[in-house]
Every structure is written in C-alpha cells, then in structure tokens.
Amino acid sequence: MIALKLPGSGFMSLSASRKARWSLEKxxxxxxxxxxxxxxxxxxxxxxxxxxxxxxxxxxxxxxxxxxxxxxxxxxxxxxxxxxxxxxxxxxxxxxxxxxxxxxxxxxxxxxxxxxxxxxxxxxxxxxxxxxxxxxxxxxxxxxxxxxxxxxxxxxxxxxxxxxxxxxxxxxxxxxxxxxxxxxxxxxxxxxxxxxxxxxxxxxxxxxxxxxxxxxxxxxxxxxxxxxxxxxxxxxxxxxxxxxxxxxxxxxxxxxxxxxxxxxxxxxxxxxxxxxxxxxxxxxxxxxxxxxxxxxxxxxxxxxxxxxxxxxxxxxxxxxxxxxxxxxxxxxxxxxxxxxxxxxxxxxxxxxxxxLLSSFTDSSWIPPAPLKKGGENSRDDQGGESSGDNKGGENGGDEQRGENSGDNKGGKTNNIVKKLSRWQGWVNRHFLTFLMILLYxxxxxxxxxxIRDLTLPYSASRATARYLQAHQLNQFSLVGSEDFTMTPISGYLGQKIYYPESQKMASFVLFNRQRQPVNDLETLQQVQAKLKESSPVVLILNHPLETSLPSLKIKPVEKFTHSFIGNEQYYLYLIQ
Structure with missing residues (x-):
C-alpha cells in the first residue's frame, strides 16, 4: 500500500496522533x-x-x-x-x-x-x-x-x-x-x-x-x-x-x-x-x-x-x-x-x-531543457538589461530609466512570487492538520x-404500517394524503392506497400534472364517495384532520409522531 505524502514532509502524520496511528499499525x-x-x-x-x-x-x-x-x-x-x-x-x-x-x-x-x-x-x-x-x-x-x-x-x-x-x-x-x-x-x-x-x-x-x-x-x-x-x-x-x-x-x-x-x-x-x-x-x-x-x-x-x-x-x-x-x-x-x-x-x-503552473508566475523557475528550442533562451536573454543591449547602447539615459522601471516592476513581481511561495509552503505544512480536522x-x-437513527425513527411509516397490519385495518379501504408521504406505508404494507391527489389506487407517486393538491375537505369528499363502495374507510394523513363533514362519522384511531422526517408523521382515522 502506498502512503499519502505531503510535499517535503514524508508520511502523513501528526505528533498529536502519532501514538494512535502507531497503535493502529500494530x-x-x-x-x-x-x-x-x-x-x-x-x-x-x-x-x-x-x-x-x-x-x-x-x-x-x-x-x-x-x-x-x-x-x-x-x-x-x-x-x-x-x-x-x-x-x-x-x-x-x-x-x-x-x-x-x-x-x-x-x-x-x-x-x-x-x-x-x-x-x-x-x-x-x-x-x-x-x-x-x-x-x-x-x-x-x-x-x-x-x-x-x-x-x-x-x-x-x-x-x-x-x-x-x-x-x-x-x-x-x-x-x-x-x-x-x-x-x-x-x-x-x-x-x-x-x-x-x-x-x-x-x-x-x-x-x-x-x-x-x-x-x-x-x-x-x-x-x-x-x-x-x-x-x-x-x-x-x-x-x-x-x-x-x-x-x-x-x-x-x-x-x-x-x-x-x-x-x-x-x-x-x-x-x-x-x-x-x-x-x-x-x-x-x-x-x-x-x-x-x-x-x-x-x-x-x-x-x-x-x-x-x-x-x-x-x-x-x-x-x-x-x-x-x-x-x-x-x-x-x-x-x-x-x-x-x-x-x-x-x-x-x-x-x-x-x-508547470508555477513556471508562469515564478521568475526563478526554468522550464526543463527538453521544452526549449535550443540552449539560447537563458534567464539573461529574457531580462530587461539584455533587451536594452539588443536595442543599442546610445540612449544611455533612456536605458537607465528603463532599467530602473524594470527593476521596480521586477521587485514587485518578486515580492508577489515570494508571498505566494510562502503561502504555498504554509499550506503544505498545515494541510494534514486541515485534513484531520475534516475527518474528525x-x-x-x-x-x-x-445513533440518532437508532433512537429516533427516520420515518413513522414502518410503525404505521405495522399498526395497520396488527389491528387488521389494512383489510379496509385505505385512503392516504399527502400522496408522496404515503409511499413508504404502501411499500411496507405491500399494497396500494387510494391517493386523493391523483384520484386512484396507487403505490408510487409520479410528480406530474395529473396529480393535484387537495385540502382536507376535498379529501373527505372523496372518502365519502369511497364509502359507497366499501365501509369503513381508514384515512391516513400526515397531519391532524382539521375539518369534518356532517354526514361522516370520524373516529381518531392512532397517531405516530415519533419521526425524524417532519412530514412523515401519521394520523389514522376510521370513517363510516
């Protein structure tokens, strides 16, 4: 196995974690x-x-x-x-x-x-x-x-x-x-x-x-x-x-x-x-x-x-x-x-x-020889002084001013390069600390x-489905809303549920324009229609029922609110 290395620092290790690392090595x-x-x-x-x-x-x-x-x-x-x-x-x-x-x-x-x-x-x-x-x-x-x-x-x-x-x-x-x-x-x-x-x-x-x-x-x-x-x-x-x-x-x-x-x-x-x-x-x-x-x-x-x-x-x-x-x-x-x-x-x-990238910013970096077209492109050839010589030495004052200007620009560039180099060195020295912080x-x-998932159910769907099965309520007609929150109950029951949003028996939900949001009153109206086919009906909601119809006898059965997902808490009602 190859150990991850940091530039110039050998194997990735921290003195604070060396004891733990070596104990794991054993x-x-x-x-x-x-x-x-x-x-x-x-x-x-x-x-x-x-x-x-x-x-x-x-x-x-x-x-x-x-x-x-x-x-x-x-x-x-x-x-x-x-x-x-x-x-x-x-x-x-x-x-x-x-x-x-x-x-x-x-x-x-x-x-x-x-x-x-x-x-x-x-x-x-x-x-x-x-x-x-x-x-x-x-x-x-x-x-x-x-x-x-x-x-x-x-x-x-x-x-x-x-x-x-x-x-x-x-x-x-x-x-x-x-x-x-x-x-x-x-x-x-x-x-x-x-x-x-x-x-x-x-x-x-x-x-x-x-x-x-x-x-x-x-x-x-x-x-x-x-x-x-x-x-x-x-x-x-x-x-x-x-x-x-x-x-x-x-x-x-x-x-x-x-x-x-x-x-x-x-x-x-x-x-x-x-x-x-x-x-x-x-x-x-x-x-x-x-x-x-x-x-x-x-x-x-x-x-x-x-x-x-x-x-x-x-x-x-x-x-x-x-x-x-x-x-x-x-x-x-x-x-x-x-x-x-x-x-x-x-x-x-x-x-x-x-x-390769440093060569564009670091004036002290000389690209490898094979990238050169000949051996004439030395650092001296590329400097401002050499450029002045090529143009002639007659204009001494202009040349001197050019050199001073070049020195100023070169000095600023070198300062920037030095700061970038120091920054890169600092990053390389401290990256392991950064990585260990992330990992911890x-x-x-x-x-x-x-641990939270062990103690708090991610969804109340499984508990709801088990209750329906244990009390044989799944043998009645099941109506569930909001439909997409009912799919896990359908999955655990292994049977379809009537979804008011799409007005049909279904298990999974397709997010298309055929399904339309419904309120509690519209849901109860559809339940009333279902009662003509079979009675009673078990209504499953992911929120407390906030309305009623005079013609319906609604009995709260149970609620399941112990859930990490807020909208997968369920309320059961027996409607006749």
Missing amino acids: VPHFQLLLIALFFGLGLIGILNHAMWRDELNGWLIAQYSPNLGTFWQNIRYEGHPILWYAFLYLLNQMTANPVAMQLFHLGLATASTSLFVCYAPFTRLQKLLFVLGYLPLYEYLVISRNYAIAVLILWAICVCFPTRQKNYFILAILLALLANTNAYALLISLSLSLTLMLEFLLRHPLKLELNASFLNRGISLLIILVGVMLAVALLIPPADSNLQGGADQWFFNWDFHRFSQSLSRIWNSYILVLVPGDAKPLDVFLFAILSVGIFSFCVTFFWDYPIVLAFYSCGTGSILLFTYLKFLGSARHYGHLYLILITALWLKNYYSPNR CQLVSGLVGY
Whole structure:
C-alpha cells in the first residue's frame, strides 16, 4: 500500500496522533477488522432504519411497473439515471420484500469501503475516521439510495486509474457507469473525463507515459459519450413533470444570497458539525467566505499537481454551478464535494510534483531543457538589461530609466512570487492538520447521525404500517394524503392506497400534472364517495384532520409522531 505524502514532509502524520496511528499499525488484520466493523454497524443500522419515501418510491416503481416500457417511462419522473433502478428491477424479480433492497445496498456500501480500506493511500487512522464518517456510515449506508453505488464506482476508478497508461477501456466503462448513478456523479464523471483528456494533451510537458492507441482512445471516448447521453436522457424530465419545478425550472437570475448559499455548500460538505441556516443571510455570507478560503487552501495544495488541480476545480465548480442554477440540495447532495476532495487526494498519489503552473508566475523557475528550442533562451536573454543591449547602447539615459522601471516592476513581481511561495509552503505544512480536522468532524457527524437513527425513527411509516397490519385495518379501504408521504406505508404494507391527489389506487407517486393538491375537505369528499363502495374507510394523513363533514362519522384511531422526517408523521382515522 502506498502512503499519502505531503510535499517535503514524508508520511502523513501528526505528533498529536502519532501514538494512535502507531497503535493502529500494530493491530493485526486491521483491514479485515475495519471492514467487518463497518458491515456489522451497517447491518444493525439498515435493519433498524425505517425507510422513507425517497427510498421506497423507486422500489415501488420497479415492483408495480407491468413491463420494461412502462418502467422506463415511470423512472423518467424520478430525476435520476437508470443504474440504481435497473438493480431494483432485478431484485423485484426475486422478491417483493423491500428489505432485499437494504441488504443489497449494504453489500454495495461494504464493497466500496473494502476498496477504500485496502487501496486508498491514507494512514490507518485516516481510513478509520473516513469510514466512520457521516457519508460512508450514515447517509450512504443506512439510507438506501443510488449514492452508495456511485461511491463504489468512484473508488473503483481510483483503484484502476493507473491502467490509463496503456488502456482506457476500464476507466471508460467505469466513467459511463458512474454517470448513470445520479446527477452529481454525472458531473464528477464529466470532470474526470475532461481531466483525462487534459492529461493526454499535456502528457509531454508533464513527462507522462500514456501509450494507449488511437483506436483505444476513440472507442473509450465513445463509451463515455454513450453513458453520458443515456444519463442525460433520463435526467431530462418529461414535459408534464413538476419535480423540482420540472425541466424549465432553472435559476438564471443573479441573487447574492443564493450565490452565498451555493458557496457555503463547500463548508457544509467538509465541516458538518456547524452548518449555517439558509434563512439567515449574514450567517450564510460568512460561511460562504470561509468556503472560498477552504477552496483556495485546497487549490494551493494541489497547485504543483496540475491534473489533480484540474479535476478538483472542475468537479467542485460544476457542482457549485448546478447548486446555484437548479437545486440547493441537502447533505447527501452537496456531500459529493467532500468525495471530490478525497478522490483528488487519492489521485494525487499517482503523480509527482510538477512546476508547470508555477513556471508562469515564478521568475526563478526554468522550464526543463527538453521544452526549449535550443540552449539560447537563458534567464539573461529574457531580462530587461539584455533587451536594452539588443536595442543599442546610445540612449544611455533612456536605458537607465528603463532599467530602473524594470527593476521596480521586477521587485514587485518578486515580492508577489515570494508571498505566494510562502503561502504555498504554509499550506503544505498545515494541510494534514486541515485534513484531520475534516475527518474528525465527519466522524462526529457520522456517529451522531447513526445513533440518532437508532433512537429516533427516520420515518413513522414502518410503525404505521405495522399498526395497520396488527389491528387488521389494512383489510379496509385505505385512503392516504399527502400522496408522496404515503409511499413508504404502501411499500411496507405491500399494497396500494387510494391517493386523493391523483384520484386512484396507487403505490408510487409520479410528480406530474395529473396529480393535484387537495385540502382536507376535498379529501373527505372523496372518502365519502369511497364509502359507497366499501365501509369503513381508514384515512391516513400526515397531519391532524382539521375539518369534518356532517354526514361522516370520524373516529381518531392512532397517531405516530415519533419521526425524524417532519412530514412523515401519521394520523389514522376510521370513517363510516
């Protein structure tokens, strides 16, 4: 295994953590133990976790779509590419129990953790902290979504990255798959693809050995393009979709607060223990400034690694742009900014420092001889004094003034270069401290999220479904509103519910114009119509019923308010 290094500092270590690091170094079978710990925590977490609508809506689409054509049309309303849904469709051919999705998700998360623990160029302590962090332990493990498969593919790309020296096929296939996991992974896939193209174009200045044939490069590019086009085809919603405002809902106007919100996502992604509220403009602005500082800090660290810098800048910039233009998102979304940083640190291990970028600002830097066209372009040849000699020595006064002017400009330039050099040196010396702070913050957030999910149900859907089954209330006609909050109950019950918003029996919800919001009075009117078919009717609401009809006998049955998701608390009513 290769240990991640800092420029001129040897192995990544801190005196404060040296004792802990060396104690971990002495632990036999550390990799196996850490993977087993992660799997054990994951198994406990997912079996305890009460799934919510975003997890079960996709499962229900796969379960209740009668054929592949309908399945394709339905997932177009989900706002995600196909890969995760394809696996859900295959799982549904074997079982209708949604726990199968959770176990499959656990397998994906464990596989990605195994790759990270076995191959990532970090110390044992850093691996331990990362694996037990917020995203790997909680957001991308306990909650079954398409993000775990994206992380698995991303780490596989990092592991297989050296294969590009002779063959791009493996990376091309992985990049195409990555693009088809979610929108943020698509942006990372595009950033990595552009980075590989840039690397090939700069292979000679960077002294890189990239020997893939023209045919290999062409076919690999085609594979990536096909994968990206497939992802985009599903990410572009149907014309009647109103999910996140539909295809036309983009924010192209200038708004300083939204700009600050977008920038602050860097801080929110890296440092999770203190996150500003979006409704507080001053707080958001201050954290946006901190985010710019963090980004500048990381850019400086990657400055002598141009290819890694290109990926980090492009990946971070594209997600921030998407955040501003389309969707501010939550931790699971902008958490990809943190994944980009970890990926950049991993890829950095495959390169040696290169002063290609420094050569444009550092006057003391002489490019390597092979880049010269002959040996005449010395520093003296490029100076102001030599230029004056070439123009002649007759105009002595003018020449002297030119020299003084050149000295002043050169002095200012040298001062700037020295300050930048000192800044870069300071960043290199303190980057490990910065990284360890991030990892410990992620650890605290991960443990808090994991323990909270053990003690506070993420959704009250499972408890509600179990109550309905235990008291045989699911044998009556079920009416549920608001419809999209009812999908997890439908998933746990394994049966359809009547949704007043779409006025039909359904399980999953498609966010299109066919569904219309309803109030409590309209819901009761539809219940009254259902009573003509069968009586009684069990009404499930995600809020207390605030109205009634004289012709209906409404009996409150039970309420389930112990839930982390506020609008997935449920109230049951028996109506006759």
